[in-house]
Amino acid sequence: MVGDAIVGVTANPLSGRDIRRLVTQASVFPMAEKANMIQRMLTAFGAVGVQRVLLSTDLGGISAAVLRAIGRHRDRDGIWPDVEFLEGQPIRQTAQDTIDAVRRMVAAGAKVIVCLGGDGTARVTASAVGEVPMLPLSTGTNNAFPVVREATIAGLAAGLVATGAVPAADVTSSAKVLEVRVGDRTETALVDVAVCTERHVGSRAVWEPTTLTQLFCTFAEPEAIGLSSILGQLSPVARADPNGITARLAPSAARQVLAPIAPGLIAPVGVAEIEPMRPGDTHAVDATAGVIAVDGERELTFEPGQRPEVRLRGDGPRCVDVPAVLAASARLGLLQPGRRLAGSAGPGHMPPTSPSTLRRYT
Amino acid sequence: MTGTQEHTALTRDQLLNAYRTMRTIREFEERVHKEFATGEIPGFVHLYAGEEASAVGICSNLNDRDSIASTHRGHGHCIAKGVDVAEMMAEIYGRQTGSCHGKGGSMHIADLSKGMLGANGIVGGGPPLICGTALAAKLKGTGGVSVAFFGDGASNQGTTLESMNLATVWNLPAVFVAENNGYAETTSSSWSVASDNIADRADAFGMPGVIVDGFDFFAVHEAASQAISRAREGGGPSLLEIKFTRYYGHFEGDQQTYRADEVEHARAELDCLNRFVGRVTQTGQLTRDDLAAVDTEVSALIDRAVGEAKAAPLPTAADLLTDVYVRY
Numbered sequence: 233m234v235g236d237a238i239v240g241v242t243a244n245p246l247s248g249r250d251i252r253r254l255v256t257q258a259s260v261f262p263m264a265e266k267a268n269m270i271q272r273m274l275t276a277f278g279a280v281g282v283q284r285v286l287l288s289t290d291l292g293g294i295s296a297a298v299l300r301a302i303g304r305h306r307d308r309d310g311i312w313p314d315v316e317f318l319e320g321q322p323i324r325q326t327a328q329d330t331i332d333a334v335r336r337m338v339a340a341g342a343k344v345i346v347c348l349g350g351d352g353t354a355r356v357t358a359s360a361v362g363e364v365p366m367l368p369l370s371t372g373t374n375n376a377f378p379v380v381r382e383a384t385i386a387g388l389a390a391g392l393v394a395t396g397a398v399p400a401a402d403v404t405s406s407a408k409v410l411e412v413r414v415g416d417r418t419e420t421a422l423v424d425v426a427v428c429t430e431r432h433v434g435s436r437a438v439w440e441p442t443t444l445t446q447l448f449c450t451f452a453e454p455e456a457i458g459l460s461s462i463l464g465q466l467s468p469v470a471r472a473d474p475n476g477i478t479a480r481l482a483p484s485a486a487r488q489v490l491a492p493i494a495p496g497l498i499a500p501v502g503v504a505e506i507e508p509m510r511p512g513d514t515h516a517v518d519a520t521a522g523v524i525a526v527d528g529e530r531e532l533t534f535e536p537g538q539r540p541e542v543r544l545r546g547d548g549p550r551c552v553d554v555p556a557v558l559a560a561s562a563r564l565g566l567l568q569p570g571r572r573l574a575g576s577a578g579p580g581h582m583p584p585t586s587p588s589t590l591r592r593y594t
Numbered sequence: 595m596t597g598t599q600e601h602t603a604l605t606r607d608q609l610l611n612a613y614r615t616m617r618t619i620r621e622f623e624e625r626v627h628k629e630f631a632t633g634e635i636p637g638f639v640h641l642y643a644g645e646e647a648s649a650v651g652i653c654s655n656l657n658d659r660d661s662i663a664s665t666h667r668g669h670g671h672c673i674a675k676g677v678d679v680a681e682m683m684a685e686i687y688g689r690q691t692g693s694c695h696g697k698g699g700s701m702h703i704a705d706l707s708k709g710m711l712g713a714n715g716i717v718g719g720g721p722p723l724i725c726g727t728a729l730a731a732k733l734k735g736t737g738g739v740s741v742a743f744f745g746d747g748a749s750n751q752g753t754t755l756e757s758m759n760l761a762t763v764w765n766l767p768a769v770f771v772a773e774n775n776g777y778a779e780t781t782s783s784s785w786s787v788a789s790d791n792i793a794d795r796a797d798a799f800g801m802p803g804v805i806v807d808g809f810d811f812f813a814v815h816e817a818a819s820q821a822i823s824r825a826r827e828g829g830g831p832s833l834l835e836i837k838f839t840r841y842y843g844h845f846e847g848d849q850q851t852y853r854a855d856e857v858e859h860a861r862a863e864l865d866c867l868n869r870f871v872g873r874v875t876q877t878g879q880l881t882r883d884d885l886a887a888v889d890t891e892v893s894a895l896i897d898r899a900v901g902e903a904k905a906a907p908l909p910t911a912a913d914l915l916t917d918v919y920v921r922y
Contacts, residue, residue, distance in 0.1 A: 249793050249805040254820045254832055260803070262794045291776075291783075293790025324859065325837060431603065431877045432812040521877070535876055 237283045237395040239313075240337030240364075241270055242330055242357060244349035245292020247372040251435040256496030261371045266348055267297030269369070269383035273346065274298075276387025278311035280566070281395045285315045286340055288333035291323050327356045334360035343394035344552060346386065347378070351458065351527035354378045355422050358409070358549040365393060365404045367552040376423040376458040377407075377527065381554060388567070389557035397566050403556040408450035408476060408511075409548035412524055414532045414540040421526035422549075424449045424459045425542050430523045433530045441483075441491070441499040445519050448478045448509060448542045458528050462491040462501050476509035476544040480518065494528070509544040516541055604815070609874055612654055612811060614888045616646040616867055618679060619670045621896045623842075626669070626686060629900065630846045636688045637699040642670035644841035644857075647866035648773055649674035651814025652741060652834075655822045659738035661709040661727040663720030665773075666701050667840070668713025671743050677705045683899035689906035695917060696909045709738075717778075718751030720744050721770060725757050728766035728825075739767045739825045747778025749792045758799045761831040768831040769821045770796075773808070775840040780852045796833035808838030809864040812873070839864075 248261030270287070277285060289295040295317055305312060321332050330347075334357050337345050344365050347357040350372010357366055367390050368378035392398045410421040426438060427446040438444070438459065451471045452463035462481070463469070466489055469477045485502030492498050509515060517524070517540040524532040524540060534540050561567055604612070623643040630639055642649070645667075653662065653674035664671040672682055677693060685692030686700045693703050704712035711723050724740035731738035748754050749772050761768040772792040776783055789795055796803025802821075807813045814836060821832040839860040843850045874880040 245791060246805055249791065249803070249835075251804055251806075251817050251820060253802040253804050254817060254824065257802070260794075260797050262797060263789060263791050264794070291790070293784065293787075296784065296790065322854065322856075322859070431879070432873055433810070434812040435806065435816040436813070533873070533876065535878075 236341055236343070237281060237391075238286060238340065238342045239277055239282050239284075239390050239394045240286045240334065240340075240342035240345040241273065242288040242333050242337070242345065242347045242353075243270060243290065243294045243371070244330060244347075244353040245290040245294050246325070247349035247353050250437045252437050252439055252494050252496070255439055256494055258495040263293045264297065266294050266371055267301070269348060269371070270294070270298050271301050272383040273387030273390070274312040274315065275310040276384050277313050277391045277394075280388055280391035280397065282313045282391045285313050286337045286342055287315055287317050288330065289317050289319050289321075289323065290329065291325055327352075330356045331360045338362055338364050343396075343400070344390045346390050349378065350375055351377050351423055352529045355420065355527045358407070358422055359420060361549050363550065365400050365550040365552050367554070376453070376456045376460050379554070385558065386554055388561075389552055389554040392557050392561055392566060393552055398557050398560045398564070400550075400552075403553050403560060404550040405472075405553065406546060407471070407548035407551050408474075409545050410448050410450055410476065410526075411543045411545055412526060412532065412540060413543075414524065414534045415538050417532060419524075419526050419531055420548070421448075422450060423527050424525075426459050426525040426528075427517050427519055427540075428523050428525060428530070429519065430530065431521070431533070433523060433533065436529045436531075437494070438525045438528055438530060439494055439497060441493055441501050444481045444501070445522070446478070446480055446517060448476065448515065448544075450476045450544065450548075452477055457492050457495060459493055459525075461493060462489060462503065463506065465489050465491065466503060467506050474511060474546055477506065478509050478515055478542075479506040480504040511544050511546045514541050514543045606879060608654065609879055610884065610888065612650050612815070613867075613870060613874070613880070613885060614892065615650045615654070615674055616811065616870065617888055617892045618895065619643075619646045619649065619673050620867060621892050622669060622673060622679065622683070622899075625896050625900060627842060627846060634904070635686055637701070638845050639686065639700045640667040640845050641840070641842040642667050644860060644866070645773060645775065645808065645838055646670055647811040647814050647870075648771070648808050648836045648838065649743070651811050652743075652769075652771055652818045652822075654815060655818045656709070656739065656741065658709065659731070659736050660822075661711055661724060661731075661738065661740045663711045663723040663740070663742045664713045665720060665743055665745055665748070666713060666715055666717070667745070667773075668701070668703060672703050672705070672710055672713065675710045676708045677703065677710050679895055680899040680902050681705075683896075684903040684906050687903040687906070688908060689903055690909050690913070691902070691906040695913060697913065697917065718744060718748040718753040721748070721754045721757035724768055725760050725764075725766060728761065728768040729764060731767055732764070737826055739769065739822050741769045741771055741822075743771045743773055745778060746772065746774040746776070746783035746787055746792060747781070749774075749787060749795065750778075755795070758795070758801065758831070758833065762799045762801055765828070765830045767825040767828070769818070769825055770831065770833045772833060772835045774835055774837050776856070777840075777844065777852070779844045780848070782852070791835065793833060793835040801831050801833055803833040803835065805835045805837060808836035809860070809866045809869060811866055811870050838866075
């Protein structure tokens, strides 16, 4: 019995392993914990009646560990939904793997897509989810966008939305995005776009504050980690605010702010003019050549004559508000035994992952 | 600002040198591939083509005080550490003029005068060696750093794990470079490496572990500059996992029935030399003419190396007992 309460789960095997571990003792996030998070989510999905989970495959060992766990799983540990591994696509160990997997989840009718990774992973997932709500969970470094949250709780929230027990329209909202155009290339960012004087993408992460010349943010929270923290302390902008914010940066600027631009890296940053960004307005990049970082990762290079532009849009991916889902669940009594879940078979009514399914995978 | 090392932009000369070394490795390996098929080269050869950004990105941060230990796939490391290319070719041909007088061959090229401790036929043989040179550098206060290159197969060996433990316990100026090309001989690392990301193993030894795009010279160079300066300044060891694909089989003659289309994809989309050329010409740091001049120079060097190697004498019976013992 396979219904349409489907959740997609994608996990980036490379998140949480960039150069910032070497230069600033950023937190490590081993593959084993990513696999554990997925298992905890499977338990939560099973508890609220999710019928099918589509899981990305990878060469980093996450899907392999989940596969082994399914082989060892005992029903008394909780009922897990049917897990389908998205095999058969070439794995290149690049962001394209995530895009390919998310597109397959969308095509297969996923109701919610959970992504495990950092800001970079959330950005890539956002580019492919279309109208399907996403739930970004932090396993990366900067994490201004994905939230640090217990996977069990995230799993309950994603499951309650996927089954329709909590209507998606009530508990999701569209994030803002920044669109960057360089020549014929377009990239989007969920949190920040930074222009820096480096000439090469190199190790990708931005960790040299003196190279930054311009910053654009969809939101800037005072408690943020990452580049948006620069403006978060000077001119905060909430996630829900329709506007964004931009600033010119220069080491010699009169106004200085001590900003946690990466875990373990608190640096003085000189900030010149600060301006609001309104949805639809196009802002030019001042520098003639350099590198543009999206959500803290150097991604695009530009050369004289290319004149990159940045635009704020309000129609980014729909994101699941986990506290709102669980508040709705409390109101509706969805997690109270004996009360049926609206629109689903309800907790405990799903069959366990069948032995025939397991044989396919082990 | 907390203890990060400033990352300075590479100069024109540094870029030219990096290109020359990567191109030399590629030409050397493509030529060995061709010559091996004629049957003139004795023994086994394991080619490094496709992996050049790793050897060169790491070794361009090293100097004469520093040592490296290599693997069975060692030609690239040797060239990047400055071993004479003609002597290497002669060694591979088993000639008296070779780096080890023709008695080692491909898997035993060494040149201690260049800090090249040797290619190594033992999987996981390199990491213990660099603990020795790193301890020596630390005790003598030379400021030298030691680097062990090893593969995904060696990452499963006790010698590698013991060395990482010792390096942390002694706070050695060491860098462990796991070159993960996806296969230990013919066994997929995604099957055989329990942690899959080799970088994850660093955590257990209390050292930083990072993953680096091995197709990108600039990414490797930047990460290596941080790991090496950290080691040199007394900050202790670290682990870099370089992910990439080798362009040829495990050894020359390997039918590679275990591989999908990753080589074609890598050559077309990811190749480290193509990416380097694209970047430096786009930024205007080097011109196509600059690079073409290097190509001509490298081509002549490899032709000369092969010509000299083929013309050189083989070792004789009298050479059997030379270089066996070292006098201290």
